Amino acid sequence: MGARDLLARLQQPGDSKILLVVADGLGGIPGDRRGSELEAAATPNLDGLARRGVSGLLTMVAPGIIPGSGPGHLALFGYDPLEYDIGRGVFTALGIGFDLRPGDVAARGNFCTMDGNGVITDRRAGRIDSERARELVEALRSVEVPGAEVLVEPVKEHRFLLVLRSDGLGDAVDDTDPHRTGEPPREPTPRNETSRATAEAVASFVKQARQRLADREPANMVVLRGFQALPDIPSMQSSYGVDACAIAGYPMYRGVARLLGMHVVERGPDLDDEVEALHESWSAHDFFFLHYKATDAAGEDGNFDAKVAAIEALDARIPRVLELEPDVVVVTGDHSTPSQLASHSWHPVPVVLAADTCRRDPVETFGETACLGGGLGQLRGEHLMALMLAHAGRLTKFGA
Amino acid sequence: MGARDLLARLQQPGDSKILLVVADGLGGIPGDRRGSELEAAATPNLDGLARRGVSGLLTMVAPGIIPGSGPGHLALFGYDPLEYDIGRGVFTALGIGFDLRPGDVAARGNFCTMDGNGVITDRRAGRIDSERARELVEALRSVEVPGAEVLVEPVKEHRFLLVLRSDGLGDAVDDTDPHRTGEPPREPTPRNETSRATAEAVASFVKQARQRLADREPANMVVLRGFQALPDIPSMQSSYGVDACAIAGYPMYRGVARLLGMHVVERGPDLDDEVEALHESWSAHDFFFLHYKATDAAGEDGNFDAKVAAIEALDARIPRVLELEPDVVVVTGDHSTPSQLASHSWHPVPVVLAADTCRRDPVETFGETACLGGGLGQLRGEHLMALMLAHAGRLTKFGA
Numbered sequence: 001m002g003a004r005d006l007l008a009r010l011q012q013p014g015d016s017k018i019l020l021v022v023a024d025g026l027g028g029i030p031g032d033r034r035g036s037e038l039e040a041a042a043t044p045n046l047d048g049l050a051r052r053g054v055s056g057l058l059t060m061v062a063p064g065i066i067p068g069s070g071p072g073h074l075a076l077f078g079y080d081p082l083e084y085d086i087g088r089g090v091f092t093a094l095g096i097g098f099d100l101r102p103g104d105v106a107a108r109g110n111f112c113t114m115d116g117n118g119v120i121t122d123r124r125a126g127r128i129d130s131e132r133a134r135e136l137v138e139a140l141r142s143v144e145v146p147g148a149e150v151l152v153e154p155v156k157e158h159r160f161l162l163v164l165r166s167d168g169l170g171d172a173v174d175d176t177d178p179h180r181t182g183e184p185p186r187e188p189t190p191r192n193e194t195s196r197a198t199a200e201a202v203a204s205f206v207k208q209a210r211q212r213l214a215d216r217e218p219a220n221m222v223v224l225r226g227f228q229a230l231p232d233i234p235s236m237q238s239s240y241g242v243d244a245c246a247i248a249g250y251p252m253y254r255g256v257a258r259l260l261g262m263h264v265v266e267r268g269p270d271l272d273d274e275v276e277a278l279h280e281s282w283s284a285h286d287f288f289f290l291h292y293k294a295t296d297a298a299g300e301d302g303n304f305d306a307k308v309a310a311i312e313a314l315d316a317r318i319p320r321v322l323e324l325e326p327d328v329v330v331v332t333g334d335h336s337t338p339s340q341l342a343s344h345s346w347h348p349v350p351v352v353l354a355a356d357t358c359r360r361d362p363v364e365t366f367g368e369t370a371c372l373g374g375g376l377g378q379l380r381g382e383h384l385m386a387l388m389l390a391h392a393g394r395l396t397k398f399g400a
Numbered sequence: 401m402g403a404r405d406l407l408a409r410l411q412q413p414g415d416s417k418i419l420l421v422v423a424d425g426l427g428g429i430p431g432d433r434r435g436s437e438l439e440a441a442a443t444p445n446l447d448g449l450a451r452r453g454v455s456g457l458l459t460m461v462a463p464g465i466i467p468g469s470g471p472g473h474l475a476l477f478g479y480d481p482l483e484y485d486i487g488r489g490v491f492t493a494l495g496i497g498f499d500l501r502p503g504d505v506a507a508r509g510n511f512c513t514m515d516g517n518g519v520i521t522d523r524r525a526g527r528i529d530s531e532r533a534r535e536l537v538e539a540l541r542s543v544e545v546p547g548a549e550v551l552v553e554p555v556k557e558h559r560f561l562l563v564l565r566s567d568g569l570g571d572a573v574d575d576t577d578p579h580r581t582g583e584p585p586r587e588p589t590p591r592n593e594t595s596r597a598t599a600e601a602v603a604s605f606v607k608q609a610r611q612r613l614a615d616r617e618p619a620n621m622v623v624l625r626g627f628q629a630l631p632d633i634p635s636m637q638s639s640y641g642v643d644a645c646a647i648a649g650y651p652m653y654r655g656v657a658r659l660l661g662m663h664v665v666e667r668g669p670d671l672d673d674e675v676e677a678l679h680e681s682w683s684a685h686d687f688f689f690l691h692y693k694a695t696d697a698a699g700e701d702g703n704f705d706a707k708v709a710a711i712e713a714l715d716a717r718i719p720r721v722l723e724l725e726p727d728v729v730v731v732t733g734d735h736s737t738p739s740q741l742a743s744h745s746w747h748p749v750p751v752v753l754a755a756d757t758c759r760r761d762p763v764e765t766f767g768e769t770a771c772l773g774g775g776l777g778q779l780r781g782e783h784l785m786a787l788m789l790a791h792a793g794r795l796t797k798f799g800a
Contacts, residue, residue, distance in 0.1 A: 029759040036759070061798050062403055063779055064786025065410070068799030081799065082406070088800035108800070226800060252800075340757075344797055346790040347759045368759060368775075378777040 003382050004078050004239050006398070007389065011241035016327035016392040018242070019278075019288045022076060023314055024069070024253075025296030026333025027349040027368060028307070031340035037299070037307040038350060039367040045318035046331060046352065046366040053329075053354030055363040056376025058384060060335055066346045072334030073256045077236060077289075078385025084233055086259070087171075088226030092161045094258045095251030098153055100163065100230050105171045105198055107227045109152075109160040111136055111219035118184045123177065124158040125219035133158060136219055139212045145204040147197055155251065162205065162224060169229070170195030173202060177223035185223050198227070235261030236287065240389055245284070247277045248291035257289060269293050275317050282324050290321075299337030307339050328355040328391045330384065331366070348378055355391040403782055404478050404639050406798070407789065411641035416727035416792040418642070419678075419688045422476060423714055424469070424653075425696030426733025427749040427768060428707065431740035437695075437704055438750060439767035441711040445718035446731060446752065446766040453729075453754030455763040456776025458784060460735060466746045472734030473656045477636060477689075478785025484633055486659070487571075488626030492561045494658045495651025498553055500563065500630050505571045505598055507627045509552075509560040511536055511619035518584045523577070524558045525619035533558060536619055539612045545604040547597055555651065562605065562624060569629070570595030576606060577623035585623050598627070635661030636687065640789055645684070647677045648691035657689060669693050675717050682724050690721075699737030707739050728755040728792045730784065731766070748778060755791040 028036030060067040060075040061082065070091050071081030089106035100106055111133060113122040128136075137154045144150065148166035155161055172191035178184070188202035202224065209222045236244045238261075246257030249269025257264050263285060267277035271292055278290055292314055298306035314331075322329070332351035335344050350371040352363075361375030376387070389395045428436030460467040460475040461482065470491050471481030489506035500506055511533060513522040528536075537554045544550065548566035555561055572591035578584070588602035602624065609622045636644045638661075646657030649669025657664050663685060667677035671692055678690055692714055698706035714731075722729070732751035735744050750771040752763075761775030776787070789795045 029757070031756075057777075062406065062786060063776075063783035064788075064790040064795065065406065066790065066795060066797045068797050071799035086799065091800050338759075345757075346787070346795070369762060372761060372773065372775060372777075378779075 002080055002083065003386060004080070004234070007078065007386055007395065008234070008239050010395045010398055011389070012394060012396045013241060014392065014394050015286070016394060017282070017286050017288070018328045018388050018392050019290065019321070019324070019326040019330070020076065020388065021290045021292065021321070021329070021331045022073070023292045023295045023311070023331065023333050025299045025335060025337025025344065027336025027338070027345070027347050028299070029338040029340060029347060031338070036368050037304055037339060038311055039369065041308045041311040041315065043311060043315040043366055045315045047364065049318070049329065049331060049352045049354045050363045050366040050370065052360065053352050054358045054361050054376055055350065055352045055366065055371045055374030057348035057368070057371050057374070057378045058332060058351050058381040059348050059378065060381040064346050066344050067335040068344070069252055069334055070256060072381070073253065075381030076332070076334060076384055077260055078239065078382060079233065079260070080382050084231060086231055087228035089228045090230060090259070091252055091255045092155060092159070092226070093163065094255030096153060096155055096161060098161060098163070101165070102230055103165070103167060103169065105164045105169045105227055105229050107162045107224045109162050109222050109224050110177065111158045111160070112221050112223050113218045114221040120178065120181050120183060120185065120221070120223065122218065123181060123223060127157050128219050130154065130156055132219070133160065136213065136216065140209055143205055143208045143212070145201040148201045150205060158219065164198060164201050168194070169198045171198065171227050171229040173199045173227040175225035176202070176206060177225040185221065188224070202227070233259060237261055240385065241394065242287035243285045244287040244289065245281050246289045246291070247274050247281065248289070249274060250291070250293055253291040262289065271313060271317055275320050278321065279324065295333070296337045299339045300342060302339050302342035304339040328353065328388050330388055332384070349381070351376065351384065353387060353391060357391045357393070402480060402483065403786060404480070404634070407478065407786055407795065408639050410795045410798055411789070412794060412796045413641060414792065414794050415686070416794060417682070417686050417688070418728045418788050418792050419690065419721070419724070419726040419730070420476065420788065421690045421692065421721070421729070421731045422473070423692045423695045423711065423731065423733050425699045425735060425737025425744065427736025427738070427745070427747050428699070429738040429740060429747060431738070433704070436768050437699070437707040437739060438711055439769065441708045441715065443711060443715040443766055445715045447764065449718070449729065449731060449752045449754045450763045450766040450770065452760065453752050454758045454761050454776050455750065455752045455766065455771045455774030457748035457768070457771050457774070457778045458732060458751050458781040459748050459778065460781040464746050466744050467735040468744065469652055469734055470656060472781070473653065475781030476732070476734060476784055477660055478639065478782060479633065479660070480782050484631060486631055487628030489561070490628045490630060490659070491652055491655045492555060492559070492626070493563065494655030496553060496555055496561060498561060498563070501565070502630055503565070503567060503569065505564045505569045505627055505629050507562045507624040509562050510577065510623050511558045511560065512621050512623050513618040514621040520578065520581050520583060520585065520621070520623070522618065523581060523623060527557050528619050530554065530557055532619070533560065536613065536616065540609055543605055543608045543612070545601040548601045550605060558619065564598060564601050568594070569598045571598065571627050571629040573599045573602060573627040575625035576602070577625040585621065588624070602627070633659060637661055640785065641794065642687035643685045644687040644689065645681050646689045646691070647674050647681065648689070649674060650691070650693055653691040662689065671713060671717055675720050678721065679724065695733070696737045699739045700742055702739050702742035704739040728753065728788050730788060732784070749781070751776065751784065753787060753791060757791045757793070
């Protein structure tokens with residue numbers, strides 16, 4: 001029995017409220033400095049949570065594994081990311097609020113630049129602006145392929161969503177995106193027999209897309225990745241008995257939240273706006289996920305100081321958040337994004353949980369090194385959900 | 401999906417180099433002293449790795465389980481030792497470079513001493529020398545059994561290899577070695593129907609061996625253990641995308657390395673010789689396993705001071721090793737061998753990993769107690785491989 005199945009069995013009702021603040025990419029490393037971004041930042045309010053709470057470090061997938069945003073968030077919500085292995089196509093569809101139906105196969109598309117030899121020179125076509133991409137999406141909407149309806153939606157900048165709608169389409173199709181420049185797009189190869197028709201439809205789509213974009217500059221081709229049908233995933237309501245509300249400024253995180261049946265408040269990405277939305281939503285739900293993107297964005301940009309500033313900006317909003325008096329408040333990340341690596345990393349993510357019911361530990365500051373001595377120890381991210389529910393009095397005893 | 405399957409999917413090419421130094425039986429306990437052998441030893445260079453790296457403790461199989469050398473090494477190479485349960489027969493065959501073929505059943509043999517009542521008085525026949533053992537092996541080579549070809553090979557001192565070659569031989573046969581003196585050899589009992597013919601062939605071999613050795617002194621009998629056919633185990637190359645090279649002075653460790661498809665450099669057991677072999681091999685591979693036996697040998701002998709000296713000898717070679725500037729260097733053991741117990745033990749094994757990409761921790765000396773506060777925490781040995789690959793930039797992100 002997985003952790004989530006156990007919680008489904010042990011859930012009990014209550015009027016307690018749980019708040020999970022996810023500072024995306026929160027964890028860091030010292031590199032040449034004395035500490036990480038979180039350790040360098042002045043965080044009196046997060047430190048206050050650490051003093052009255054219990055801290056630790058989360059490994060979202062497994063030691064050494066670099067979590068994508070999807071797996072990282074699934075773990076935080078108590079879903080084993082190795083069991084629910086969700087592709088980019090589905091996240092993209094959910095993120096823009098697309099009505100993905102059972103049996104649809106979704107893929108994430110990029111407009112890209114191809115040279116005269118058919119070799120990709122820019123996988124993002126110079127990050128063309130969203131308006132231009134919408135025109136290109138229009139051009140692709142008239143594509144017809146045998147045996148499936150074709151749906152194309154713009155996402156943001158060079159990104160789009162492709163959905164093939166038909167009965168009996170398999171989704172085991174390899175990416176056409178070679179994931180690097182200097183190579184031609186790949187053939188959409190099926191990995192099983194039921195996905196052969198899907199691969200043929202994709203090949204037909206790509207061929208026609210190439211013709212329709214041939215005279216466009218710089219976006220004269222498409223690459224596709226993450227083919228997947230809507231997975232069958234139980235809701236947070238059924239899993240934990242909570243009425244969950246997500247406040248997130250970016251499509252990807254709204255997509256994860258919708259996948260799990262959360263009510264999504266489309267506010268942000270400005271943090272003040274998100275915090276006010278939290279206040280406005282507070283009476284209507286009992287589990288709140290607040291997503292803060294700026295920490296990850298600064299880390300991805302390789303900007304140590306900007307990440308420090310983003311953390312301090314979060315810290316400054318903590319008092320306003322605590323005015324709501326959540327019974328359980330957790331601050332953590334979905335993965336680490338050390339600015340020295342300018343990318344997601346495998347390093348465990350610091351976490352602090354504050355509640356009247358917690359066993360306080362000696363941790364007095366919120367930081368990676370301090371969390372090593374925390375009462376939660378090092379644990380799989382998947383287990384955080386049970387800890388939040390338990391501290392909120394929302395779990396009954398296991399066994400007599 | 402197991403950890404190794406996940407890595408197979410996430411591997412990415414790179415020109416980074418990883419060095420894994422295994423000090424066999426490294427871990428210890430304080431006993432009546434103030435610290436273990438590692439803590440008593442002067443190890444300025446290993447302490448230097450601890451200061452710039454990240455430390456922890458590895459449990460190779462499960463808490464309380466005493467790992468054999470095979471399982472311990474399999475775990476270090478990322479293979480779950482409970483999934484790949486490999487017997488001594490196979491390791492012995494691989495260790496001497498024997499061409500074990502699919503379907504062969506291998507067993508490790510000992511020449512032993514039996515008294516007039518058929519009771520074993522010395523399981524190693526006074527550790528007879530290798531030359532004498534070769535003569536005895538010659539005497540056994542003429543044994544013929546019904547339904548299988550008999551192959552006998554000398555190993556070292558009292559040890560030999562028995563291989564039965566035929567079609568359809570099962571390998572579920574109990575050891576004839578009672579694993580203690582004062583008892584007669586046991587019958588080779590089959591544990592399933594497909595192994596009945598194997599057990600009969602073994603019984604016939606043992607009966608004839610007893611006859612042929614009857615007038616030899618002190619080696620007048622044989623005991624056999626670890627019957628096993630060649631397991632189907634994926635290579636390190638296919639699992640992780642690394643070109644692995646093993647430098648090991650003893651057959652057993654070369655055997656493990658060959659089983660996983662590593663290139664084996666037959667140098668050592670002298671450590672200086674092994675380190676020079678490492679230098680000579682450095683440009684040709686990207687993952688290196690250097691095996692150091694002296695720590696375990698001293699522990700098995702129950703000699704605390706000798707184990708301290710063996711650790712200090714390793715420490716003294718660390719600077720020469722670091723001249724190679726590996727991107728990731730790890731020093732650990734395959735299990736603990738406390739000299740107070742004079743045997744392998746279940747105690748977690750200290751590990752240090754140093755790389756520019758690591759999250760340094762407060763650990764300043766390399767030792768069991770200090771490692772308790774290390775950033776790697778306590779984890780299954782199986783996860784070390786992912787951590788080495790991640791720190792070397794050889795894993796891509798999991799999920800979108």
